[in-house]
Amino acid sequence: MYDKRKFYVDGQWVDPLKANDFQVVNPATENPIAVISMGSTSDIDRAVAAAKRSFASYSETTIDERIWLLEKLLLIYKNRYNEMAQLITLELGAPITMSIEQQTHVGVGHLHGFIDALKNHKSCEVLPNGDTVRREPIGVCGLITPWNWPINQIALKVVPALAAGCTCVLKPSEFTPLNAMLYAEMIHEAGFPAGSFNLVTGEGAECGSALSRHKDIDMMSFTGSTRAGIAVSKDSADTVKRVTLELGGKSPNLVFADSDYEELVPATIRECFNNSGQSCDAPTRMLVERSIYDKVLGIAENIGLETKVGDPQSEGVHIGPLVSHIQFDRVQALIQAGIDEGARLLVGGVGKPQGFEVGYFAKPTIFADVDNSMRIAREEVFGPVLAIMPFDAEDEAIIVANDTPYGLAAYVQTGDADRAERVSARLRAGMVHINGAPHRYGSPFGGFKQSGNGREGGAFGLEDFLEIKTIHRPSAA
Known part of the structure; x- marks a missing residue:
């Protein structure tokens, strides 16, 4: 030790x-x-x-x-x-x-x-x-x-x-x-x-x-x-x-029917589960256009079942435990709240995965038919938990996406370049990822509303640690 x-x-x-x-x-x-x-x-x-x-x-x-x-x-x-x-x-x-x-x-x-x-x-x-x-x-x-x-x-x-x-x-x-x-x-x-x-x-x-x-x-x-x-x-x-x-964050992920959703949905679910879901900018609320909703739920269920939990010391693509018993208990309480409030459990649920009785391991969990008033849609779970809900129109999706006290990140999946720009402009978030684009070193990281103030990274992050001094000199004669 x-x-x-x-x-x-x-x-x-x-x-x-x-x-x-x-x-x-x-x-x-x-x-x-x-x-x-x-x-x-x-x-x-x-x-x-x-x-x-x-x-x-x-x-x-x-x-x-x-x-x-x-x-x-x-x-x-x-x-x-x-x-x-x-x-x-x-x-x-x-x-x-x-x-x-x-x-x-x-x-x-x-x-x-x-x-x-x-x-x-x-x-x-x-x-x-x-x-x-x-x-x-x-x-x-x-x-x-x-x-x-x-x-x-x-x-x-x-x-x-x-x-x-x-x-x-x-x-x-x-x-x-x-x-x-x-x-x-x-x-x-x-x-x-x-x-x-x-x-x-x-x-x-x-x-x-x-x-x-x-x-x-x-x-x-x-x-x-x-x-x-x-x-x-x-x-x-x-x-x-x-x-x-x-x-914190409760980042929305807007999936439109014109997107390459068969590729992008699995990628964003894996991003949600990355680091055992313990990321402030994780895409934890998936808003799906109703015409593809059932297809996306099928994809999501498959990805959830494929997601492995494993020993952190072993190489490979799997998720590890939550950081502490405090975090484990909080995640379990919110999963139970999702069940109690009527969300449909697609994958996972309360308790530890089979074979992981020791350690703070949680099941990768996906809920469907979530209402944005539910706790799993309002609160930052900070665990491998995804909430999926349908929408009918672009304006509705934007309203639901912005209906959160947070505003850290947002994700947009669409094959329409004009829509991508239009929706990005209306989302109240400090960062918008279009069609899987990553955050890059040197770009500002930070959010709107209760996700904080100031920006980190590159020149913008440097500015936060600097004070401004103005020097006034006499005008030249």
Whole structure:
């Protein structure tokens, strides 16, 4: 079992100020794999003080110096790539093939995206009126990341903060902290100045709130549930710090009869189940034009039955467990709610798959004849659960798609290019995927409404960590 009870503060690994051990559990076996420390407000104060001291000098580094450090980090990350993949599989339960091809790869892709953005970044420009606008690092940043795509969110916060010239304190999820600690080792090896990056593990109610309330934190960047995002915003309000949020989603997937649905429906169902359904932008509500509804249900049932649950350590295309007993219980409750509210169960249901009595494994589940007022259509399940409902007309589909408190992603399947553009323009979502198009590194990631504010990735993500200063000079004689 790993002993990871130290925090990374001011360029070194230090003991917590007060012992408070927590066991990290492998979700596939329910066995402890590591012991970490749960930090306190005092630990956060120490890390913030280190970041504040470092900011005075690190904020004065040049863009070229920061690019050099990021490129060195990229090289180190590639050298320790397999180590990262193994840790993510161990603590999250993501199947090893998925960890290698997706979970770990994002650390490379996002680094490339931010390095390219920084190389093209203009920190100073002159306006047509003669005034000068400078973009300067906002200051000391508090970063809170979730367990579901751990390195993805760490890279989307830590890298732009350091690229912008900010210093930071990271609080990763206590359920998946080992990958964050490995990333801290990489940052240290790359030679980032002491205090520019700091890491403290702990609970959101203690450490997360201490970061959000801290008077010396200039910005909070949070990814997680909408409920927790609201708490971060409230805690941050007294000090009027900038807050960026990447929160939940209930993303609609509009399938029109003129689409290549025999190919696209299976692909989007697999995307819904990817990472055991633990993705905020997963296409979890499938809206199907009525003329092809029965055909799509037949395809969906076949894909659901074909979806395998398996050991995360085994290579191949299958899904692993949910991250914790807390998440397992929540998913089971929502599957039961779908049954109780009258949705038709096509595949799956409550309980664990046969042969997986140990571990937090859930059955891939598909509901048909869902009404958009049902809990499985309104709430973010965050498990391998798909809700399918019919529609008769384009306008109806758009109304139902937008009838959600969320607005992270949306998906449109159609063979009509004009319809694709028309529907995309009317969907209230931060990202729209047409006919299976993927999200690409360097493009902005984020949503409307209760899916958050701000954008992550590339130049747009870099901007969130910069403050604007206008310099007014006397007019020339």
